[in-house]
Amino acid sequence: MPNTTHQVTEVYAKDGSALSLTGATLLHQEQSAFQHIEIYQTASFGKLMVLDGCFMVTDRENFLYHEMMTHPALYTHPDPRxxxxxxxxxxxxxxxxxxHPEVRSAVQIEIDERVTRLAEQYFPELCSANHDPRATLKFIDGLKWVKEAAPGSVDIIIVDSTDPVGPAEGLFNAAFYRDCLRALGDNGILVQQSESPLFHLELQAAMHGHMRSAGFAQTRSLFFPQFIYPSGWWSATLAGKGDLTQFRRTAALLKPFATEYYNADIHQAAFAMPEFFKRRLQKL
Amino acid sequence: MPNTTHQVTEVYAKDGSALSLTGATLLHQEQSAFQHIEIYQTASFGKLMVLDGCFMVTDRENFLYHEMMTHPALYTHPDPRxxxxxxxxxxxxxxxxxxHPEVRSAVQIEIDERVTRLAEQYFPELCSANHDPRATLKFIDGLKWVKEAAPGSVDIIIVDSTDPVGPAEGLFNAAFYRDCLRALGDNGILVQQSESPLFHLELQAAMHGHMRSAGFAQTRSLFFPQFIYPSGWWSATLAGKGDLTQFRRTAALLKPFATEYYNADIHQAAFAMPEFFKRRLQKL
Incomplete structure (x- = not known):
């Protein structure tokens, strides 16, 4: 039986703040082999998925994260297949x-199959491409998959993970980045969610350092708003075997699909570095 | 006597969410002639000012708002005096x-003197320029001041107000914008805080419409993160008698002062329009 709760709250203990979504009804909860999963219906944000107490995705504003984790990398790569x-x-x-019509195969490697099964049930819109013939869904350890991938076999690796504690911890270090570098082809790009510029600046600086020491030619961070993540301001960090400063601007201007946030101007804008961030990276 | 509270919360009732800052101690509260004012010490955000229950300013992240309400407009104007x-x-x-060394006079017209007196006491860093010989602080009705200002006497009007309910309601309509237009000189710019792109899109669309119908040649919105404001994503809207699409980029690159967020790249980036926002403005 669903329980009705007044609100669902994520506490950002280290940064002395907490975000609540109100009018929340718990639709489902379970302990998977990897984490505690909860699904809520909320008053204004549609459905919400919570993993180990952390807000992960809502119907209303997930477009920001998903568009910015993908399109900037795909339009930076000259031919992402x-x-x-x-x-x-x-x-x-x-x-x-x-x-992206030029993508010929996309493999999603999620360690926790229950997250995907619950997404299929409660977030069907996000799962609308799961049966695309180009898509493969694997439920195995991503670290191992990348280590065993044929050298040069991937154009883009997207690390769309939880925070660097718990199941995702091994995805934030130079050993993993070296495996990614090896798996990536010419002009290959690694893009990883990299937490809040306001709350996790040191983590981001460390990521740039690890990515460069792993052998990537360039690293760049991009920034976007994300209400339900700590501080409401989020980032992704790109590491490239080639040049990350140019992108297929004309292709982005003529993109053959709809977006809610991303466009060619947003692409360029997202990489603008705040002064405090630039100062920190200059110390690397 | 200060009271100790566990946390201080702003509820965004219409948008089903609430933000809390934890470890909050109430340092001061009073009912001024215009609003209820509270000052808190928080665990991670330094001091916090709350007006009528709305979070207004914290030590930790006010730099985003204050830099983006000012420098983009001042570096867009060719000679802001x-x-x-x-x-x-x-x-x-x-x-x-x-x-900005080119500014020769800056007048701040705050209707509630108590806000400034408490800022002087609890946010001394924000008040460090109050005794600059170019500064004048007036505690009168801003609407009336603009209406009575000599035509063409001001280069930039910054509307740094509370939400469009309560004391600030009259600052969000075409009649006020016409008064601003008259008070502004050639190339004059009005810049106004314009709420959240995620929560208040219709308000922003209406502002663009009112500013254009008041006679401004151009309007543009800029976007920036602001954790303590509803949705964590905020905007300012500019209305210009001249061109708003160019700015003094070289001057911004060589700015003779430090910032935490703003720089020439951020200036340009802040005006990039999300797809959903662009679609809404195209319907005006």
Whole structure:
């Protein structure tokens, strides 16, 4: 039986704040082999998925995250044909990747099959591309998959993971980045969600350092708003074997699909570095 | 006597969410002639000012708002000498304006003197330019001041107000914008805080419409993160008698003062329009 609760809250303990969504009804909860999963209906944000107490995705504003985790990397790569998503169990990133007609195969490697099964049930819109013939869904360890991938076999690796504690911890270090570098082809790009510029600046600086020491030619961060994540301001960090400063602007201007946030101007804008961030990276 | 509370919360009732800052101690509260004012010490955000239950300013992240309410407009105007701030009682916008050496006078017109007196006491860093010889602080009705200002006497009007309910309601309509247009000189710019792109899209569309119908040649919105405001994503809308699409980029690159967020790249990036926002403005 669903329980009715007044609100659902994520506490950002280290940063002395907490966000609540009100009018929340618990639709489902379970302990999977990897984490505690809850699904709520909320008053204003549609459905909400919570993993180990952390807000992961809502109907209303997931477009920001999923568009910015995918389109900037795909329009930066000159010809993205094979894409691998590590994590991303809600399937929203997969859906955005498969909007690109040049993508020939996209494999999603989520360690926790229950996240995807619940997304199929409660977030069907995010899962609308799961049966695309170009899509493969695997429920195995992404770290191992990347380590065993044929060298140069992937154009883009998207690390759409939870925070760097718990199941995703091994995805934030130089050893993993070296495996990604090896798996990526010429001009290959790794893009990873990289937490809040306001709350996790040191993590981001460390990621740039690890990615560069793993051998990537360039690293760049991009920024976007994301209400339900700590501080409401989020980032992704790109590591490239080639040049990340140019992108297929004309293709982005003429993109053959709809978006809610991303466009060619947003692409360019997202990479603008705040002064405090630029100062921190200059110290690397 | 200060009271100790566990947390201080702003509820965004219409949008089914609530933000809390934890470890909050109430340092001061009073009912002024205009609103209820509270000052808290928080665990991670320094001091917080709350007006009528709405979070207004914290030590930790006010730089985003104050820099983006001022520097984009000042570097868009070809020669900003006289600046008027309507509202802005915490004095943070005034401080940023007076970083520009070309500004010869800046008048802050806050209706509620108590906001400024409490800012002087609890947010001294924001008030560090209050005694600049170019600064004038007036505690009168900003609407009336603009109506009576000599035609063409102001280069930039910054409307740094509370939400469009209560004391600030009259600052969001075409009659006020016509008064601003008359008070502004050649190339004059009006910049107004314009709420959340995620929560208040219709308000922003209406502002663009009112500003254009008042006679401004161009209107543009800019976007920035702001954790303590509803949705964590905020905007300002500019209305210009001249061209708003160019700015003094070289001057911004060589700015003779420090910032935490703003720089020339951020200036350009902030005006990039999300797809959903662009679609809405195209319907005006």
């Amino acid at each position: 094979t894409v691998c998503i590590i994590g991303g169990g809600d399937c929203g990133s997969l859906k955005e990747v498969l909007k | 006289t600046v008027c701030i309507i509202g802005g009682g915490d004095c943070g916008s005034l401080k940023e304006v007076l970083k």
